[in-house]
Structure formats: C-alpha cells, structure tokens
Amino acid sequence: MQGEGGGRDAFDGDDHPDGDDFDGDSFDEEGSADLVVRRFIASDPTRLFRFWTEPESLRRWWGPKGVTCPAAQIDLQPGGSYTIDNLLPDGSVIRISGEFERVDPPHELVFSWRVSAGDASPPQSRQRVTVRFETAAGGTDVVVRHQRIPDEATRVNHREGWIGCLEGLERYAGTEGSA
Secondary structure, eight states: OBOGGGOBOOEEGGGOTTOOSSOOSEEOTTSOEEEEEEEEESSOHHHHHHHHHSHHHHHHHOSSTTOEEEEEEEOOSTTOEEEEEEEOTTSOEEEEEEEEEEEETTTEEEEEEEEEESTTSOOOOOEEEEEEEEEETTEEEEEEEEEEEOSHHHHHHHHHHHHHHHHHHHHHHHHTTTO
16 A cells, blocks of 8 residues: 555554554553554665654654654663654644663664653653564565553554654655665
8 A cells, every 4th residue: 555655554553464563453451552553664774763763853754744843852772761842733842751661773662652741741651662663675664563552542642643753754754865
C-alpha cells in the first residue's frame, strides 16, 4: 500500500501485510494498552536514526498535522533524558519527557514516555516506547511500539500522533536529500 511520497502507509501491528513480531494492539492484565505503528521510508536506517535523535532535526519533522516542535533536548545514552515540546494549534504546549533505556544505533531506541500539559499538570503514567529501524528493500521500516497506554482514548490519540510523526519523518527524509 503506498502513502504520499511513495512510502507505504502506516499500519497497526496486526494489520501490516508483512507481519511483525510485535503483538499489535492489545491490553495487558492491568488493562493498559499496547500500540504498534509502522511506516516504510525510502531512506537508510542511519539517516533516520540520526533524524530521530538529533534535536535540530527532530524539531523539523516531529508532530502530527497541525502540531510543531518548538524545543527538544536529547541526552542520547542509556539513562539519559529527553524532552520534546509539542505546540498545539490552540497555542497550548504539551511536554513529552522520559529516559532512554536502550540506545542501539542505528537499529533501536527504547525510552520511557510521560506527557504533561503545562507546568501545573502532573505527568501521565510511565509508558514505554520502542522504535526500531529495520532495513528493507529500498529503505527502512520504522516500527513504533508504544506500551503501557492507560486507556483506549489515549491509545487512539497516540495512534494518530505516531502516524503523523512518521509521515513527518518521511517528508523530512525526502527534503533533506542525501544529506
């Protein structure tokens, strides 16, 4: 299935035609949800890993449609922290933060995920995200697995957010040429 710009569309894990060793969308015994979204991007894993982990690059592509990233900080090492600010169309800012659990260039990132809306808002429960950059013919399958999502409404929002982010990464990879 082709998306805009020649990449395959993003899929939830169970819907992907090539399969995947992730379980797709599911709920664990505590009622938290998992989500898997993937997108083929016609670029090599090293470039895409760099675009994901360098703050200046990340700020240029991060966010679903209508959302921009005015600030990002990344300490790319196990135990290192990151923050990503999302500027929403209404002018409010949501901050995503966490710590890296695993950094395996250019193959995989594993990090905790917390969202807070403004300084007065307490962060959500500690979630986990795994991003894999899998070499594929002509490019890379970028696979995002988001775990420990507290409820279905949040899972739906994260699904739309990740699809938008992967579309943005694909556009950015296309505009950066062979840089």
